[in-house]
Amino acid sequence: MIFEQKEIQLQPYSRGFHLITEIIKNEFPAYKKIQKGFLKVFIKHTSASLTINENADPTVRQDFESHFNKMIAENAPYFIHTYEGSDDMPAHLKASLLGNAVEVPITNGQLNLGIWQGIYLGEHRNFGGARKLVVTAFGV
Secondary structure, three states: OOEEEEEEEEOOOOOEEEEEEHHHHOOOOHHHHHHEEEEEEEEEOOOOOEEEEEEOOHHHHHHHHHHHHHHHOOOOOOOOOOOOOOOOHHHHHHHHOOEEEEEEEEOOOOOOOOOOEEEEEEEEEOOOOOEEEEEEEEOO
């Protein structure tokens, strides 16, 4: 069994959904050693998220952002946690809904994503800063 792990720091991204599949592949080539296994990507933050979705049409990511902003609006009158900014509590809720980790099969040293699938960073803050990922590959 092979286990490889690395922490990756992403550049700061603007608020929205961003494809980070190629960054992960480039920064963590150790997954290529594995013939059958999994890649686990975990984000070390509570106001950003990870998910897997459409990698071809950028309007999908724009629609994600529009929908989540409508579904979880800023300045809700019932929010108590407001001292970090009007975007902070909605960011926590969005991150909880989408999750802090994704898992992708590795087959013959390649990420076994569908042809239209990519890993998204959901940046839910206006100025979230650099985000850290823990990337782990394991298998045989």
